[in-house]
Amino acid sequence: MLDTDSAADAVPDGVPAQTTTSAAYTGDRPAGGQAARHDVVSLDAPIRGRTLFPGDEGFEEACSGWLLTVEHRPAVVVVAADADDVAAAVRSAAEAGRPVAVQSTGHGKSVPADGAVFIATGELRELSVDPRAGTARIGAGLRLGEVLTAAAEHGLAPLCGSSGEVGVMGYLTGGGLPLACRTYGFAADHVRSLDIVTADGLLRTVSPTREPDLFWAVRGGKGNFGVVVAAEIELLPLRTVYGGELHYPGEDPRHAAHVLGSYLAWVKDQPEEMSSSVSLLRLPDAPQLPEGFRGRSFVQVRVVYTGDEERGARLVEPLRALGPEKDTCGAMPYTRITEIYPDPKNPVMVHLRSALLHGLDDEAVEELVSFIDPSTPEGPFPGIELRHLGGALNRPPGRPHAVSTQGAAFHLWMRMPAPAEQAADEVLGRLRRWDTGAMLPGFLFDHDSAPERVRRAYTEADYRRLAALKAEYDPDHLFRVNHSIPPFGSGERARS
Structure with a gap:
């Protein structure tokens, strides 16, 4: 979750973007244009959504976002229509030796996705509420405000941050600091399961009983372990x-x-x-x-x-x-x-x-x-x-x-x-x-x-565990266009 303030509206229009240099990826920027685009990356698997290359209509819009101080220049954008599209894009990126970048709303942009296979998840819009179980199943393209509205029809509520415009998955994988945090803790406390595409291109459902180590790591480890395409969360009886x-x-x-x-x-x-x-x-x-x-x-x-x-x-x-x-x-x-x-x-x-x-x-x-x-x-x-x-x-x-x-x-x-x-x-x-x-x-x-600086976000024991799990699930560091946790097996190597 980003907690922004009304003063941000005071930013004058027309100020040039300040592009951040990636600390995790230094690949060449694509040449762009129709002639060079298929030399950049090939997506052999069929994609139900859209595949956009530099110069294509909709390319710039797909990789823009709420935070304008970071610019993305990916090799290709995959506007995923479903989890299979996400898996195909991840496999293609791995075969091409290119990193994967993921974005829903762009509130959490941190590292430019230069040369990456960029997966836009905004069209993964599954949403269902089970009032008897007090849960919701949420696709990666949804924003908190949409879940808030749907849950309220049943007298239930998700733990929201300050903005309803923030993407749910970025909020949950970052931990989620809700407005009622002292009463209910982090939003990550109330996640029951996650569907995630890992670096091997497999779609996994993780929970306290199914690959619990990965379930632990994704809630707080942000985008370091794969692309989360859906989540099941607990709702609260808050009217x-x-x-x-x-x-x-x-x-x-x-x-x-x-x-x-x-x-x-x-x-x-x-x-x-x-x-x-x-x-x-x-x-x-x-x-x-x-x-x-x-x-x-x-x-x-x-x-x-x-x-x-x-x-x-x-x-x-x-x-x-x-x-x-x-x-x-x-x-x-x-x-x-x-x-x-x-x-x-x-x-x-x-x-x-x-x-x-x-x-x-x-x-x-x-x-x-x-x-x-x-x-x-x-x-x-x-x-x-x-x-x-x-x-x-x-x-x-x-x-x-x-x-x-x-x-x-x-x-x-x-x-x-x-x-x-x-x-x-x-x-x-x-x-x-x-x-x-x-x-x-x-x-x-x-x-x-x-x-x-990324290391400061975790206790020493948690960081070492995250680095070890990164080595297990993403040994080639495919998911590095983010606040990167290197895939090292020991705490000392991770520190270096």
Whole structure:
């Protein structure tokens, strides 16, 4: 899951894309055009979907996506119509010695798919809900909002992140940090089985009883082990939550620090049914923004409480006493939960960063507030979110997986409009004292494609296990156009 913020809409149109260099694949870019295309890769197996080469109509659209700071230039795009198409594309890539890239919505783009066999899964749209079992079967082309709507017809709900536009499989394989994370843990906890095409071109169904090691690895190991084409997940009997957002003016650093410090004190007493976050937002004086937001700074608190409305209102009362400019908190249908975070639906040109943090003290509050201080008119203009962790996230899941907060108190997510990549790095540098050094796999971005950064997303024991399983299931490193885990058999070799 990517947790984006309304400030991303402030990114001006027409800013050139910042293409990231692949740390995992350095193959030549295809020459393109009709004459050279069949020399690039041959797909001998019949494909029910579409096979697109550079220059073909629909090629550019098929390999674009929500995050525009990474460009893909694959050798061929396979718009898969079914799992057989995916398997055929994987086998052809292996025979040609080319890597495989996979994309549904493009929210999680990290490494350019240069020279790769690019599998677009957006047309794998299977969706069925079993209300008696409380489960849903989901194809790889679906977005969270579609599953949310279908499940609600039966009084059930999937664990959603902040955006309904995110692809389900990328969310689940990255672990999935839901808005109700302190109550229910990671979304990966609630996956019952996965259908995955592995590097040998075989379609496997993995679960706690069928190839359990691979089932463990895929939930958190992202795209390193194959192409997930379908999943069966548990649904929850959630019809309503108490939730919403409170906006406070942030132009005065002293007031912003008071609000942020009060929030940090407030979370220490919250039950597991209360999940929340606080965002620090500074906006440019840009004409495309609504007049009431131009050139302003804000502290924004967002809450999701899974208990009854009356108690939710009592718990939020100390936040209301801080005098928000805007307060939307109240009982709401679960189907509207993604409205709490006004994530942009259109593609954006931004740099994204994340970290897992220790508990935050007064010095951390002062440092964080300084990033939205309007006394520096030239910027930068960050959007910084701190998600409160703990609760169910700290308990061992019923179905073990490779995702862990590694004991962190907060998850930091940051968005910086391109091309201010250096400014984004400077923000993280100034917060290093509170950084645990760990990360969540679902919040690795283009900046995090180097192996040493990928390793930070896992405990040492989990990383070694993932590397060993990679050697078993993908020894030739076919799935490397991603946050790559090299297929080494020992921890020491993986470290090198």
